Amino acid sequence: MKKAVSFAMAVAMTASLTTVGAVPVLADDVSITIFNSKTEIQSQMEEKAAEYAEEKGIDVEVYYSNDTVAAHMATRYASEDPYTLSMVDAKDVYSLGKEHALDLSDQEWVNDTDYEISVDGTVYGFPVCVEARGLMYNADAIEAITGETFNPDDYKTLDAFKELIAKLIEGGMETPVGIMKEDWSLGAHFLSEVYEEQEDVEGFITSLHEGSADLINNEKFNSLMDTFDVLMENNYAKDSPIAAEREVSEQKLAEGEIAFMFGGNWDWSVINAYDYTENMGLMPVPQNTEDGTNEKLVGGGSKYFFIDNSDNTSEEQQQAAKDFLNWLVYDEAGQSFIATDCALVPAFSNNAIEVSDPLGKSVKKYADEGALIPNYDYAPDDHYSICGASFQKYLAGQIDRAGFATEIEDYWKATTPVEH
Amino acid sequence: MKRNTMSYKVKQFLMFAGPATVLFFAVVILPFVYGLYLTFTSWDGISKTKPFVGLANYLAAFKDAAYWQALGRTFIYSAIAVILVNVVAFLLAYLVTSGIKGQNFFRAGFFVPNLIGGIVLGYVWKFVFNRALVSVGQALSIGALSTSWLATTNGAMLCLIIVSVWQYAGYMMLIYVAGFMSVPKSLMEAAQIDGCTKSQATWNVTVPLMRASFVQCLFLTITRCFMVYDVNLSLTKGEPFNSSVMAAMHVYNQAFTYKNYGTGQAEALILFVVCAIVGVTQVYIGKKGEVEA
Numbered sequence: 001m002k003k004a005v006s007f008a009m010a011v012a013m014t015a016s017l018t019t020v021g022a023v024p025v026l027a028d029d030v031s032i033t034i035f036n037s038k039t040e041i042q043s044q045m046e047e048k049a050a051e052y053a054e055e056k057g058i059d060v061e062v063y064y065s066n067d068t069v070a071a072h073m074a075t076r077y078a079s080e081d082p083y084t085l086s087m088v089d090a091k092d093v094y095s096l097g098k099e100h101a102l103d104l105s106d107q108e109w110v111n112d113t114d115y116e117i118s119v120d121g122t123v124y125g126f127p128v129c130v131e132a133r134g135l136m137y138n139a140d141a142i143e144a145i146t147g148e149t150f151n152p153d154d155y156k157t158l159d160a161f162k163e164l165i166a167k168l169i170e171g172g173m174e175t176p177v178g179i180m181k182e183d184w185s186l187g188a189h190f191l192s193e194v195y196e197e198q199e200d201v202e203g204f205i206t207s208l209h210e211g212s213a214d215l216i217n218n219e220k221f222n223s224l225m226d227t228f229d230v231l232m233e234n235n236y237a238k239d240s241p242i243a244a245e246r247e248v249s250e251q252k253l254a255e256g257e258i259a260f261m262f263g264g265n266w267d268w269s270v271i272n273a274y275d276y277t278e279n280m281g282l283m284p285v286p287q288n289t290e291d292g293t294n295e296k297l298v299g300g301g302s303k304y305f306f307i308d309n310s311d312n313t314s315e316e317q318q319q320a321a322k323d324f325l326n327w328l329v330y331d332e333a334g335q336s337f338i339a340t341d342c343a344l345v346p347a348f349s350n351n352a353i354e355v356s357d358p359l360g361k362s363v364k365k366y367a368d369e370g371a372l373i374p375n376y377d378y379a380p381d382d383h384y385s386i387c388g389a390s391f392q393k394y395l396a397g398q399i400d401r402a403g404f405a406t407e408i409e410d411y412w413k414a415t416t417p418v419e420h
Numbered sequence: 421m422k423r424n425t426m427s428y429k430v431k432q433f434l435m436f437a438g439p440a441t442v443l444f445f446a447v448v449i450l451p452f453v454y455g456l457y458l459t460f461t462s463w464d465g466i467s468k469t470k471p472f473v474g475l476a477n478y479l480a481a482f483k484d485a486a487y488w489q490a491l492g493r494t495f496i497y498s499a500i501a502v503i504l505v506n507v508v509a510f511l512l513a514y515l516v517t518s519g520i521k522g523q524n525f526f527r528a529g530f531f532v533p534n535l536i537g538g539i540v541l542g543y544v545w546k547f548v549f550n551r552a553l554v555s556v557g558q559a560l561s562i563g564a565l566s567t568s569w570l571a572t573t574n575g576a577m578l579c580l581i582i583v584s585v586w587q588y589a590g591y592m593m594l595i596y597v598a599g600f601m602s603v604p605k606s607l608m609e610a611a612q613i614d615g616c617t618k619s620q621a622t623w624n625v626t627v628p629l630m631r632a633s634f635v636q637c638l639f640l641t642i643t644r645c646f647m648v649y650d651v652n653l654s655l656t657k658g659e660p661f662n663s664s665v666m667a668a669m670h671v672y673n674q675a676f677t678y679k680n681y682g683t684g685q686a687e688a689l690i691l692f693v694v695c696a697i698v699g700v701t702q703v704y705i706g707k708k709g710e711v712e713a
Binding site: 068070073181239241243386390396398 | 464465466467468486550554567568570571572659660661662663673676677678679681
């Protein structure tokens with residue numbers, strides 16, 4: 001009897017194993033893996049990938065990692081198990097595109113975007129979205145005090161901006177500004193504008209590296225630092241700026257306790273966790289300048305897909321990955337996935353869906369007007385950390401502007417600029 | 421069966437130590453040797469080629485001022501943390517073996533911090549230093565508390581030390597408790613009959629017999645402090661101005677964030693050598709003077 005029972009059990013278990021094992025075979029034979037490095041859209045990605053997979057009859061798996069993108073890519077390539085499709089930062093495409101990415105020059109979408117990445121004339125990077133930096137504002141908070149409709153175009157110059165700040169202070173908002181002390185915000189985002197807003201960006205970087213740039217007497221540097229000084233002066237965390245936590249500052253901005261903070265449309269993913277107002281936006285950093293940079297945001301394509309070109313990825317997989325990219329650009333479902341589900345600003349001109357978040361709307365407006373100053377994507381990998389630390393010292397009042405300029409100059413003299 | 425043949429010994433060894441040896445080779449020795457090889461290349465971690473560059477990475481490591489600063493900082497941090505951890509742990513152990521009421525409860529309680537992972541612990545304490553203490557300081561207008569310690573260079577180091585002591589003291593306490601318990605009561609009584617006070621007996625009889633516990637605790641705390649990473653990452657993240665970056669964190673940044681894989685690996689190796697020298701010397705000195713009852 002016992003034997004009979006165990007035999008029956010064994011049969012049942014084997015049967016169940018076979019059924020489970022058979023499922024993927026029934027569904028399809030192409031399966032692709034996608035690496036997502038934009039953590040805030042992971043759940044949307046997973047959901048959409050499942051739908052997409054069912055519709056197209058292929059198998060799609062979405063992964064993400066909390067590691068830095070480059071470190072994670074290194075792990076996957078070291079184990080010869082690269083993703084079919086990887087979402088990376090612009091600098092990663094420059095550093096690994098030639099060796100690891102598939103040539104996408106012949107793809108139709110190349111004609112519908114200004115933000116693709118090519119290395120030596122070959123397109124490797126598919127832009128996921130557009131992101132831009134500037135001064136975030138909470139118009140509700142401003143209008144509640146001034147009683148007038150807030151129009152950011154009226155505050156292009158630092159003088160006009162200072163007057164507004166004075167008005168806000170008079171109206172009871174004692175400290176209308178927040179400053180993110182994170183090294184990436186100060187070093188990679190604010191300081192980089194000093195390079196990006198130069199007339200000859202490449203020439204300026206070369207002169208920094210060669211040691212001939214005189215940063216402390218540079219017009220752009222001083223113009224931006226003048227503005228930064230005003231922000232610092234009115235920082236709600238002025239007494240201990242380095243202790244200000246990003247979440248706290250974003251909450252204050254969302255809820256109108258402060259009115260301004262330097263940032264970008266990625267900040268929406270933090271702001272939308274709080275009791276925010278829709279009446280917010282991004283404006284150019286006010287500066288007393290005539291060169292027009294105070295009418296533009298700084299930004300461009302952000303996060304890039306590339307397709308693996310190694311033997312680990314079959315031609316069918318590469319084709320499936322190309323199809324997926326085309327779907328993102330040309331299929332209505334793909335378009336609304338980017339603009340509505342993920343609330344990203346589309347990088348493709350044929351995608352006319354309105355962006356769902358207020359900061360994104362501002363970015364879209366400036367992008368459509370051609371008022372985006374391009375990112376400088378070739379800073380060495382340690383730039384944000386080392387120069388960010390110098391900037392933090394300046395923010396904390398440990399060094400003055402001249403000392404700060406010297407530290408930046410010293411950094412560039414000692415580093416090797418990224419070839420591109 | 422013959423027990424002194426080679427094949428029998430090999431079989432015995434493989435049976436008991438085989439799995440562990442294989443694992444040890446796979447996850448410690450092989451990566452170590454491979455890592456050593458990588459220090460002679462200028463690999464960026466992802467490229468297909470690994471160009472051989474000889475000793476260039478070691479030269480770069482020796483020239484990397486930020487690395488030596490981080491290492492110096494790690495020395496200072498370790499020195500203070502190791503002393504404090506062991507003093508606190510010893511006192512706690514003394515307390516919970518002295519027969520106070522509910523001592524088992526206290527033993528468990530002091531040990532709990534060690535069960536919380538370093539990352540979580542860092543975030544919890546970050547909240548305490550950045551918000552809780554600051555609110556208390558502002559409410560009672562205590563100057564030293566009204567701004568966050570984490571925002572200043574020395575403050576961030578102090579915070580790291582406080583958290584490390586809090587984390588490790590409980591664990592080391594357990595080892596000291598075991599040490600206290602291993603000393604026979606009779607010796608203590610004999611000393612007291614001979615006229616020692618209780619504290620004299622502890623100092624002159626119990627403590628020397630606990631030498632093994634001290635050696636063990638010091639070794640554990642020294643190596644852990646030198647290699648500190650998780651608390652460093654979640655509590656200060658190297659801030660402010662990269663002034664609280666410890667050696668391990670600098671190595672990680674160098675290799676993975678700045679993408680100088682070879683240099684990072686070379687710096688890791690230097691850290692290993694320094695750590696090994698300190699650890700082994702300490703154990704050697706500690707073992708030499710061990711006494712038995």
